[in-house]
Amino acid sequence: MALSGVGNDRGEMRILENLDELRTDLADYIAELSEVAVKERGVFAIALSGGSLIGLMGKLCEAPYNKTVDWGKWYIFWADERVVAKSHSDSNYKLAKDGFLSKVPIVPGHVHSINDSVSAEEAADEYTFVIRQLVKTRMVSVSDISDCPKFDLILLGMGPDGHVASLFPNHAVLDEQDEWVTFITDSPKPPPERITFTLPVINSASNVAIVVTGESKAEAVHLAIDNIGPASPSLPARSVQPTKGKLVWFLDKPAASKLDGLQFSE
């Protein structure tokens, strides 16, 4: 059963009893957004991250979703990617392909992964170009308040340090306002070279979900969601504030355990 926390302007919180319920709720949420986007726009543009997120999306590969979702209309992107070969165990593409994309009938030409044979800087530039072409044909929508792409859904995980995508605390990429996709070569979480959507792109999405599980992230969840004083450290996840879109947090109970004023009602 889903539990609800005290709402604030940090988005909707869905706190699930256990990982199995979280997986089901997440699959329902993604399937519903896909249905709405396909009805409204004829396509569904979704950006994935790496980490535990892909495993938590696993129910989408099972009944009923594997049959009911309109997979042919999905366009897949990565909110961040490690600059390694696609066959490397660190590749977010490989993680998603092995754990998800190979198990559902997504059109191979709709899967937009990075060029893994160039530098991080070139990979970010090329990825921007790819997205720009798809914005032109409106496979990816465009924000009406910035010139940014408006993805139907951006899925993010969060690290114990509060990073999302490859936007790490105190890193200059957090201030990037002009680029859609940028690169880093000094990621504190290995591997060091990555490309990442910038905050303006994340915050232009129609929907952003941050999926966080486990007690090791409870403090970061508290700092990212609760109304903390000005002296508290600012976390990248706290800067995820869709301008017109909707932010939803998917949390298990251990990850939610340090939230202020949480009232569990079953």
Ligand SMILES: O=C(O)[C@H](O)[C@@H](O)[C@H](O)[C@H](O)COP(=O)(O)O
């Ligand atoms: O490529 C990456 O490293 C990710 O995209 C990263 O942002 C990830 O989502 C978080 O680190 C959470 O990862 P976990 O859920 O595995 O802790």
